[in-house]
Amino acid sequence: MKELQDIGLIGMAVMGSNLALNMADHHFHVAVYNYTPDLTKQFLKERPHHNVTGYYTLETFVASLKKPRKIMLMIMAGAPVDSMIEQLIPLLDAEDIIIDGGNSFFGDTRRRYVYCKNKGIHFYGMGISGGETGARRGPAIMPGGSKKTYSEIQPIYEAIAAKAADGSPCCAYIGEDGAGHYVKMVHNGIEYADMQLISEAYLLLKYLGGCDNTKISRIFDQWNQGELHSFLIGIAADIFAENDESGGQVIDKIKDAAGQKGTGRWTSIESMKQGVDTSMITAACNARVMSNLAERKKAQDLITKPKMTIVQNDEFIESVRKSLYVAKVVAYAQGFSLYRSASETYGWNLNYGNIASIFRAGCIIQADFLTKITEAYEKNSELNNLLFDEFFLDAINENQKSLRNIVCLAMAEGIAIPAYASALSYIDAYRSPCVGANLIQALRDYFGAHTFQRIDEKGTFHHQWQEHYKK
Numbered sequence: 001m002k003e004l005q006d007i008g009l010i011g012m013a014v015m016g017s018n019l020a021l022n023m024a025d026h027h028f029h030v031a032v033y034n035y036t037p038d039l040t041k042q043f044l045k046e047r048p049h050h051n052v053t054g055y056y057t058l059e060t061f062v063a064s065l066k067k068p069r070k071i072m073l074m075i076m077a078g079a080p081v082d083s084m085i086e087q088l089i090p091l092l093d094a095e096d097i098i099i100d101g102g103n104s105f106f107g108d109t110r111r112r113y114v115y116c117k118n119k120g121i122h123f124y125g126m127g128i129s130g131g132e133t134g135a136r137r138g139p140a141i142m143p144g145g146s147k148k149t150y151s152e153i154q155p156i157y158e159a160i161a162a163k164a165a166d167g168s169p170c171c172a173y174i175g176e177d178g179a180g181h182y183v184k185m186v187h188n189g190i191e192y193a194d195m196q197l198i199s200e201a202y203l204l205l206k207y208l209g210g211c212d213n214t215k216i217s218r219i220f221d222q223w224n225q226g227e228l229h230s231f232l233i234g235i236a237a238d239i240f241a242e243n244d245e246s247g248g249q250v251i252d253k254i255k256d257a258a259g260q261k262g263t264g265r266w267t268s269i270e271s272m273k274q275g276v277d278t279s280m281i282t283a284a285c286n287a288r289v290m291s292n293l294a295e296r297k298k299a300q301d302l303i304t305k306p307k308m309t310i311v312q313n314d315e316f317i318e319s320v321r322k323s324l325y326v327a328k329v330v331a332y333a334q335g336f337s338l339y340r341s342a343s344e345t346y347g348w349n350l351n352y353g354n355i356a357s358i359f360r361a362g363c364i365i366q367a368d369f370l371t372k373i374t375e376a377y378e379k380n381s382e383l384n385n386l387l388f389d390e391f392f393l394d395a396i397n398e399n400q401k402s403l404r405n406i407v408c409l410a411m412a413e414g415i416a417i418p419a420y421a422s423a424l425s426y427i428d429a430y431r432s433p434c435v436g437a438n439l440i441q442a443l444r445d446y447f448g449a450h451t452f453q454r455i456d457e458k459g460t461f462h463h464q465w466q467e468h469y470k471k
Helices: 014-025 037-046 058-063 079-091 106-118 131-137 147-160 179-208 213-223 231-241 263-274 279-291 296-302 314-346 352-358 370-379 390-413 418-431 437-448
Strands: 007-010 030-033 052-054 070-073 097-100 122-129 140-144
Touching: 007 014, 007 058, 014 030, 014 052, 014 131, 014 147, 030 037, 030 058, 037 052, 058 079, 070 079, 070 147, 079 097, 079 106, 097 106, 097 147, 106 122, 106 179, 122 131, 122 147, 122 179, 140 147, 140 179, 140 352, 179 213, 179 231, 179 263, 179 279, 179 314, 179 390, 179 418, 213 231, 213 314, 263 279, 263 314, 279 314, 279 418, 314 352, 314 390, 314 418, 352 370, 370 390, 390 418
Parallel strands: 007 030, 007 070, 030 052, 070 097, 097 122
Antiparallel strands: 122 140
């Protein structure tokens, strides 16, 4: 009798095929299936592995798996996931497990979790970060689903996950139903903010600092040796150094228009629903929208721009670095505040230190200071905001002057830096004794009797406002 497979994987595109090979490398027997057989055949021909077996019908694929069966979906999010679940359920037994490893919306995952549970099937929504290389060599993995059956899939996913510097796997159980996909969604939102900040640092160095790409590459490489050490800073240094075959650098040949697949926008929308300020993520999403406006060319011709003054000195470069660091801290603080709100809203009991530890390797936002986030939550699991941790508070207080100066300079010189500016506004609003909300509440009470609270009396009040000026 043929040996049964440890896990089945459906979807043989880039991510699915690389995850299958990663599992096979770690001595797991993997069954693979794609709804179009040609992809399966091509994969087995071009990338054969003795621990991978291809199947061409769902029936034979499911029958090849050890019980409880573990089936991972690496297919397009949305309707295709629902369709595949419907096809699988009649072939499965109680206690079998379906794992959605795509970028599904967490609300869909919560719905599927309940649907499958009612059918006797365990459903996991699993966030996976790291792209093609991460899938093959070790991604960051965020599983959300049934806690009681997590031990069934834990050995596989902890084995294939990236390993942090201390050797621990960048994979940990997140929480019930949609928790894994929610954590991945916000991870992507932080990624949006992080990339926007890096692009704004580039604009500052290029247009205000007068630096060419070669110098910017060296600057980023130097930054990557210190507290800004991260995957994105490192690859940015590589990008600025990359020469184009037709001359010059590749970066200068790329159209100034950025795409987005929706996870950053989802994060922004969910933060609005939950009443959490993630203004940096929203600013990053809006910046991508703005980059694609065709009328930008018309605006360039019609709107007067300031006469720019080049600032070529090391002090300016260091101010940009400090500003980038403090703004990055704010971006993570906003993201983790959203995690805290979601944990309370959905009853997930998220472990914020574990989440930060997952991000230390394998994923796109991996950075050295994630270790400090883990330490912050280990010291105080009830920390309301990362900015209240001593390490991050010191970073804010020591570097905010640089951020303030850079934002003022960029505004005066006509450089758009929405993420830097949002970081500064967040800091100022957070520490301000008055943000003008008293006037907003007075206006609301005046035109709509929405009431207000007083600072000198308890209770809720409505005032009969007098008309002092003729309309």
